[in-house]
Amino acid sequence: MMWAPGKYIQGQNVLANLGVYVRLLGESALIISDSRVYNLVGKAISDALKARKIRYGWTEFCGECCFEEIERISRQAEKGRAEVIIGVGGGKTLDIAKAVAVNRKVPMVMVPTIAATDAPTSSSSIIYSKEGVFEKVLSHSRNPELIVVDVGVIAKAPVRFLVSGMGDALATWFEADATFNSDSDNEVGGKPTRAAHILAKLCFDILMKHALPAKLAVEKERIIPAVDLIIEANILLSGLGFESGGLAAAHAIHNGLTVLEETHSYLHGEKVAVGTVAQLFLESKDKSIINQVLTFCNQLRLPMSLGDLGLAALSPPRLMEVAEAACRAEENIHNEPFDVTPKMVSDALLAADVYLREFRAQQQSTSL
Missing domain, CATH: 1.20.1090.10 (Dehydroquinate synthase-like - alpha domain)
Incomplete structure (x- = not known):
């Protein structure tokens, strides 16, 4: 048995085309990232989504992939009626985004800003306690519909x-x-x-x-x-x-x-x-x-x-x-x-x- 993401796009400046790909999945999106990452690539993502007339909101990820954070952000996604969940950042942010998308039964889009793990590709979320101790692997029924890997962004990370x-x-x-x-x-x-x-x-x-x-x-x-x-x-x-x-x-x-x-x-x-x-x-x-x-x-x-x-x-x-x-x-x-x-x-x-x-x-x- 083999599973894989729907689309994998890698190259320099591919983030500029994010809206083109997201528009195929929905008309509104919730972006999940920490504030540092949003300050880094938020404008590029906003411009790409606006160019395709995609409504979007942003919520800040608070640092740990735990059940409490999944529930908190899932409520925000429900309130905003997001049709697509976009995770932007590192592995824990992307794992949160996957879990929220599965909770809301909407497509998930991964935008890694570092290449520190293989989390963007997988159909699972690694769950930790609020204190950072591993608890379990949360297996999902699908892989991300879309992964957009901008080489230029990742190469600028430490x-x-x-x-x-x-x-x-x-x-x-x-x-x-x-x-x-x-x-x-x-x-x-x-x-x-x-x-x-x-x-x-x-x-x-x-x-x-x-x-x-x-x-x-x-x-x-x-x-x-x-x-x-x-x-x-x-x-x-x-x-x-x-x-x-x-x-x-x-x-x-x-x-x-x-x-x-x-x-x-x-x-x-x-x-x-x-x-x-x-x-x-x-x-x-x-x-x-x-x-x-x-x-x-x-x-x-x-x-x-x-x-x-x-x-x-x-x-x-x-x-x-x-x-x-x-x-x-x-x-x-x-x-x-x-x-x-x-x-x-x-x-x-x-x-x-x-x-x-x-x-x-x-x-x-x-x-x-």
């Missing part, structure tokens, strides 16, 4: 967001492969298609070849073909690959890490990168694969271990709390092709810490 998106996308191939090998269901409730499996591998291949050039270009405020490729990998390929290919240990470990308040300052993809490295140790991957992933993360300055998250001194009971959360019955860690216990997760995280110290010491000695 490079940390793009790199975080690479950390999220890094997990896609390893999790899809684990799901495929265990014959588990994907995120839309069916067996992964070979197309999704291949797209997940393509995502990985693009990251390995183009990640560093894209990062360096964005740091210098330049747009080169590698930037375009990485944005597509972070948003589209990773989104298709995880949803229709399947999730496994990496994202489950991310979810476990969110029980620690100390991790809340790290972006989603940064924590997923740590989960991915732990998954490689959990699966006893070849040293060559582990070193390839560590080299990739090291070049991008992505965290790879508990120590990189400032958790080197984490007590055994608190580490077990993370591991137990990662192994909850509903978690995707059970898509691994073997039974996983909290002790195995704890051991994998600790093994990654030890190996990474040796890896960095060797890297430093060879550079002298």
